[in-house]
Amino acid sequence: MQQSVVLKASNDGYELIFRQAAGFDEIMVDLKTLLDRLQIDNTTDKQISFDMSTEGRLLTADQTQEVTKMINRYPLFSIHKLTADVILNADAMAMIERNTVHLVNQIIRNGQVVTITGDVLFFGKIHKGGVLRATGNIFVMGDVAGALEAGYPDHNDAVIVSQLTTVPKVRVGELLELVDLEKTVPGANVVYINDIQTLDYQPLNQLKRVRPKLFIQNGGHV
Amino acid sequence: MGKAIVVTSGKGGVGKTTTTANLGTALALMGKKVCLVDLDIGLRNLDVILGLDNRILYDIVDVVENRAQLRQALVKDKRFDDLLYLLPAAQNADKNSLNPDQVKAVVDELKPDFDYVLLDCPAGIEQGFMNAIAGADAAIIVSTPEISAIRDADRVVGLLEQYPLAEAPKLVINRIRQRMMQDGETMDIDEITHHLSIDLLGIVFDDDAVIRTSNNGEPIVLDPKNPASQGYRNIARRIEGETVPLMNIETQKTGVWSRIAGIFHRNK
Numbered sequence: 001m002q003q004s005v006v007l008k009a010s011n012d013g014y015e016l017i018f019r020q021a022a023g024f025d026e027i028m029v030d031l032k033t034l035l036d037r038l039q040i041d042n043t044t045d046k047q048i049s050f051d052m053s054t055e056g057r058l059l060t061a062d063q064t065q066e067v068t069k070m071i072n073r074y075p076l077f078s079i080h081k082l083t084a085d086v087i088l089n090a091d092a093m094a095m096i097e098r099n100t101v102h103l104v105n106q107i108i109r110n111g112q113v114v115t116i117t118g119d120v121l122f123f124g125k126i127h128k129g130g131v132l133r134a135t136g137n138i139f140v141m142g143d144v145a146g147a148l149e150a151g152y153p154d155h156n157d158a159v160i161v162s163q164l165t166t167v168p169k170v171r172v173g174e175l176l177e178l179v180d181l182e183k184t185v186p187g188a189n190v191v192y193i194n195d196i197q198t199l200d201y202q203p204l205n206q207l208k209r210v211r212p213k214l215f216i217q218n219g220g221h222v
Numbered sequence: 223m224g225k226a227i228v229v230t231s232g233k234g235g236v237g238k239t240t241t242t243a244n245l246g247t248a249l250a251l252m253g254k255k256v257c258l259v260d261l262d263i264g265l266r267n268l269d270v271i272l273g274l275d276n277r278i279l280y281d282i283v284d285v286v287e288n289r290a291q292l293r294q295a296l297v298k299d300k301r302f303d304d305l306l307y308l309l310p311a312a313q314n315a316d317k318n319s320l321n322p323d324q325v326k327a328v329v330d331e332l333k334p335d336f337d338y339v340l341l342d343c344p345a346g347i348e349q350g351f352m353n354a355i356a357g358a359d360a361a362i363i364v365s366t367p368e369i370s371a372i373r374d375a376d377r378v379v380g381l382l383e384q385y386p387l388a389e390a391p392k393l394v395i396n397r398i399r400q401r402m403m404q405d406g407e408t409m410d411i412d413e414i415t416h417h418l419s420i421d422l423l424g425i426v427f428d429d430d431a432v433i434r435t436s437n438n439g440e441p442i443v444l445d446p447k448n449p450a451s452q453g454y455r456n457i458a459r460r461i462e463g464e465t466v467p468l469m470n471i472e473t474q475k476t477g478v479w480s481r482i483a484g485i486f487h488r489n490k
Contacts, residue, residue, distance in 0.1 A: 107419050109380030110373050125419070127376050 005030040007038070013080065014048055020055040024063055031070060039074055049080040056086050098135070108132055108146060115152070128168075137214065138162065147171070150191075159211050160191040161204065175199050224255075226329045226339040227461070228358035228387075232374030234345030236366045237396040240436060241426070241454070242342040243271040244443040245362075248458035250299070250306040251443070254337040257296065259309045259329070261354045262344040263319055266311035272299060273439020274308050283312035286324040292331055307336070317349045322356030329357030338461070347381055355382065360389035362423060366397040367408035372417065379420055392423035394457060399428045422468060423460055426453035 004022030008015040016034075018027050042048070050071070059067065064082065071077050087095075094117070101119040108114050110129030119136035122144075126132055130146035138150040140162035149171040151158025156173030164184045169176065170191050177199055185203045192210050194200040202210055229242045239262070246258045260268035263283065269275040274297050280290035292309075299306040309328070312319060325341075332339045343354035355361065361382055365375040375393070382391050395414055402408045415422045429450040435442045443454045456466045 109383070110376040112380045112383075127417070128373060129377065130380075 054084040224333045224336040228341040230343035231364040232378040244454040247441040250302040260311035281312040326357040361391040397428040424457035
């Protein structure tokens, strides 16, 4: 019969794999047997740190605690990391949300705050008193007479790309300021936090220089 | 089943109550059965403009607190057979005397008996506003061509998007002073409509007679020749689904505008 817990050795150390098809109780029994034998076989007093994989199974908090407790009973064993090949739908959705450039085409009216998780490509209109807030970057193609807040609340490496002639207020990460047209450039501006931690304005053609990572991310995942 | 329309604006003093009174009267003149509901609790005015202030026995707070039947509280406007009624606001209570569910219940009780229930919303966006939109199927946003009124109207449209009614809100631009608009001293109708991005229901010119008639308890709309009255009458017809050419900007700037200007000169 196939074992529910498999021990593998690699250059990086030992890996424990909990078979997906096995029940958790079965795994705990087999894990104990395996660790007992390993302890007896282990003639040195070298610490062994396990990489553990639960394959297509997510352990609950209780189960993780149970496994941790079991390992901790053996003074020479410890857990290096506990991973799974799967994640929760909610986490996956959040990840997609974070890494997507959201196309937004709406009117943001006086008093409205539209909050987006991730980056925004904005085609709509922001009226005076409206706020477009994104956890990521903001790229504006529409008309803005309200405030733009990128990297909300504290992602200081975010940027805003927009014309600023009618924009009264910008915020990037933790820094916000009233737009001073003398500091801006004609046409589309890149608003970002520079090396000395102040808001800075550059022409659009400097975007790649200012935030090279932006283009690596958007070109495909590493 | 009638339709409940809330008349709102955000900003005070733009003519919500005057608009409610005049649209209600105009609809009654067209033979529709209308009930006007004053929701400006504590600061009631609608009764005064309609000249019904001496005939109030009970009010809406009496109704929701079961001190009176809805029928007892309705004040009939004797000028219009059996067509125009007012449900007055309470004078000795505040806006927290009502909650949205209560207002909705009252409006739902009125709707089967009337073609239109017009709700006069208080200024502001607090409890009174929430009460007023609770029972409504549609909204009329009143704004003047002033930037402050437009900004508040924008805020209200945003709030109505948050609590959507069956129909999208429509705009009435009130108190238009043609000369100022023609000279570019105020935003023009196109600019305002475009800025707010909602449909324009109609425009009403500023006219001394509006105040004069209000003071006498006779809505301006009773005078068929007055330009403000025509504005209200056109709006009423559009509410009824008629296609009335909007006293639109281009024509006004050329033909109609000068004609109207002529009327003003005659009045002076």
